[in-house]
Amino acid sequence: MPDKYDFLILGSGGAGLSFALRVARYGTVAIITKKDSAESNTNYAQGGLASVLDQQDRFEDHINDTIIAGAGLCHPDVVKMVVHEGPDVVRELLDWGAQFSSKDGMLDLGREGGHSRNRIVHAADRTGKEIEQTLLTAIDDHPNIRIFEHHFALELITEHHLGRKVTRRESDISCYGAYVFNTRSDKVEAICAKATLIATGGVGEAYLHSTNPSIATGDGIAMAYRAKARVANMEFMQFHPTSLNIPEASSFLISEAVRGKGGILRDRNGKAFMKDYDERAELAPRDIVARSIDDYLKKTGDSTVYLDVTHIDNNILSESFPHIMETCRTFGIDIAADWIPVVPAAHYLCGGVLTDIDGRTSIHGLFCAGEAACTGLHGANRLASNSLLEAMVFSKRAAVKAAEYIADTHWITGVPEWDDTGTVNMEEAILIYHNKQELQQVMWNYVGIVRSNLRLERAFRRTHLIYEETEGFYQRTRISVALCELRNLIANAYIIIRSAMSRKESRGLHYTTDYPLPVDEARKDTII
Numbered sequence: 232m233p234d235k236y237d238f239l240i241l242g243s244g245g246a247g248l249s250f251a252l253r254v255a256r257y258g259t260v261a262i263i264t265k266k267d268s269a270e271s272n273t274n275y276a277q278g279g280l281a282s283v284l285d286q287q288d289r290f291e292d293h294i295n296d297t298i299i300a301g302a303g304l305c306h307p308d309v310v311k312m313v314v315h316e317g318p319d320v321v322r323e324l325l326d327w328g329a330q331f332s333s334k335d336g337m338l339d340l341g342r343e344g345g346h347s348r349n350r351i352v353h354a355a356d357r358t359g360k361e362i363e364q365t366l367l368t369a370i371d372d373h374p375n376i377r378i379f380e381h382h383f384a385l386e387l388i389t390e391h392h393l394g395r396k397v398t399r400r401e402s403d404i405s406c407y408g409a410y411v412f413n414t415r416s417d418k419v420e421a422i423c424a425k426a427t428l429i430a431t432g433g434v435g436e437a438y439l440h441s442t443n444p445s446i447a448t449g450d451g452i453a454m455a456y457r458a459k460a461r462v463a464n465m466e467f468m469q470f471h472p473t474s475l476n477i478p479e480a481s482s483f484l485i486s487e488a489v490r491g492k493g494g495i496l497r498d499r500n501g502k503a504f505m506k507d508y509d510e511r512a513e514l515a516p517r518d519i520v521a522r523s524i525d526d527y528l529k530k531t532g533d534s535t536v537y538l539d540v541t542h543i544d545n546n547i548l549s550e551s552f553p554h555i556m557e558t559c560r561t562f563g564i565d566i567a568a569d570w571i572p573v574v575p576a577a578h579y580l581c582g583g584v585l586t587d588i589d590g591r592t593s594i595h596g597l598f599c600a601g602e603a604a605c606t607g608l609h610g611a612n613r614l615a616s617n618s619l620l621e622a623m624v625f626s627k628r629a630a631v632k633a634a635e636y637i638a639d640t641h642w643i644t645g646v647p648e649w650d651d652t653g654t655v656n657m658e659e660a661i662l663i664y665h666n667k668q669e670l671q672q673v674m675w676n677y678v679g680i681v682r683s684n685l686r687l688e689r690a691f692r693r694t695h696l697i698y699e700e701t702e703g704f705y706q707r708t709r710i711s712v713a714l715c716e717l718r719n720l721i722a723n724a725y726i727i728i729r730s731a732m733s734r735k736e737s738r739g740l741h742y743t744t745d746y747p748l749p750v751d752e753a754r755k756d757t758i759i
């Protein structure tokens with residue numbers, strides 16, 4: 232592979248691919264992705280992308296809904312900008328060839344929790360797949376863009392690799408590309424770039440139960456943290472209320488749009504319990520629904536609740552949710568006749584690498600967009616379907632700034648080769664797997680929907696042990712993706728726990744029994 236590009240993109244989800252299409256006219260582009268190019272959270276998105284497109288809808292309403300969900304931590308300038316740019320990015324996706332669901336020649340706009348209007352652009356219940364495939368097709372054979380599948384980004388190249396000591400307080404760090412592990416050839420290569428984009432997505436894999444595919448190990452956030460970039464609001468992990476609760480169906484989501492169409496949450500006796508918690512019932516924002524289910528399960532001792540759509544017209548179900556219907560059927564559930572067993576699961580990280588309103592991080596030449604970023608849009612809780620929107624809008628703005636940046640920048644020389652002297656082949660790969668399982672269990676049990684000082688301290692101690700063991704492996708053994716992902720998960724877990732410990736209040740997605748209410752003086756971002 233040539234080792235120099237104008238733009239280096241880490242990740243091939245919605246944020247990375249759309250950035251590539253936007254910058255390709257300004258220079259050469261390499262996209263690094265650790266599995267097949269389509270494997271990403273984007274590919275699994277169901278509900279859709281929120282945007283003000285209906286005559287009856289207003290920008291102010293979408294802004295207001297986003298700010299209400301964000302529980303006091305949204306940055307109003309960012310919310311306003313993103314909401315106003317929404318219709319343009321939808322048009323851009325349509326121009327690239329996306330086929331969204333329509334009715335009478337108009338986009339069919341769905342409804343989800345926390346939204347006061349119908350504004351969810353979707354492709355039935357496979358919106359993410361439509362977006363991912365559209366972007367990949369648009370990129371196909373583009374003369375300036377190369378995708379490197381099965382390449383794992385290991386570390387960002389900064390002054391640190393050029394022999395200069397970099398401290399965490401440093402404000403003058405630059406990124407010159409990344410070390411990348413080619414998992415087919417088993418070699419680490421340095422790729423130099425004038426501008427680098429982190430688009431590596433979230434970290435659902437840190438939790439035992441998650442809606443995310445296994446790529447979601449927070450690699451970009453961990454790399455940025457190690458490179459001493461600023462990272463923010465990591466305590467705000469969003470739990471989706473309804474993931475399919477069947478052991479064989481790990482990580483399958485039942486979209487919020489199902490509740491938007493009238494799905495009712497029931498206990499095993501048929502009681503619709505959500506009204507006891509919130510007058511908006513099933514359409515309350517998802518943190519409230521997830522916490523209500525968690526509370527209800529703890530009170531009743533049950534292990535599941537059910538989503539009932541049996542009263543909804545069969546044609547509507549099969550038209551709106553063909554993928555959910557089909558998947559449930561493979562597990563023996565006919566959603567037109569049976570209730571769907573559901574429980575909450577880790578779903579979306581609101582925090583991430585801190586960026587400004589143009590996707591710039593605190594490191595020169597390093598940009599971030601999508602779920603890996605903390606842009607100020609979501610605050611303490613994300614409104615449904617605002618993340619595909621955020622990924623598209625921020626990749627667009629970052630593309631403009633990255634193109635400006637490379638005009639004035641040269642490739643760095645003298646980047647040393649990756650040094651793995653003294654390491655040997657891993658003999659006990661099973662230990663990595665055990666450590667990962669233990670970490671996921673700790674995060675699920677102690678850093679989940681309901682937290683407390685005691686639980687967080689326990690999580691911190693347990694995670695530290697796993698960290699020490701894993702660092703020992705890392706020093707001694709040759710690079711493997713499993714080991715690097717585990718290191719990255721631990722780094723994310725550490726930041727999540729530290730951030731949660733430092734927030735002495737409950738706000739948005741962070742709920743702790745020791746400080747059950749929001750506190751005005753604590754209403755600020757957690758920046759590390």
Ligand code: FAD
Nearest residue numbers: 242243244246265272273278279384432601602616618619
């Ligand atoms: P991703 O799409 O996750 O892409 C990350 C990419 O980085 C992947 O290609 C991955 O392989 C690659 N990568 C990661 N680490 C490395 C590494 N070390 N080296 C190389 N490559 C790497 N949001 C909405 O707005 N609406 C929805 O309806 C919706 N539904 C969802 C349903 C599900 C089941 C899930 C899991 C999420 C959903 N979300 C939804 C959230 C949304 O899909 C994601 O936040 C968004 O797609 C993230 O896009 P991204 O480009 O930032 O990251």
Ligand code: SIN
Nearest residue numbers: 277278486487615616
């Ligand atoms: C869903 O379809 O419920 C997911 C929507 C989202 O995460 O925004």
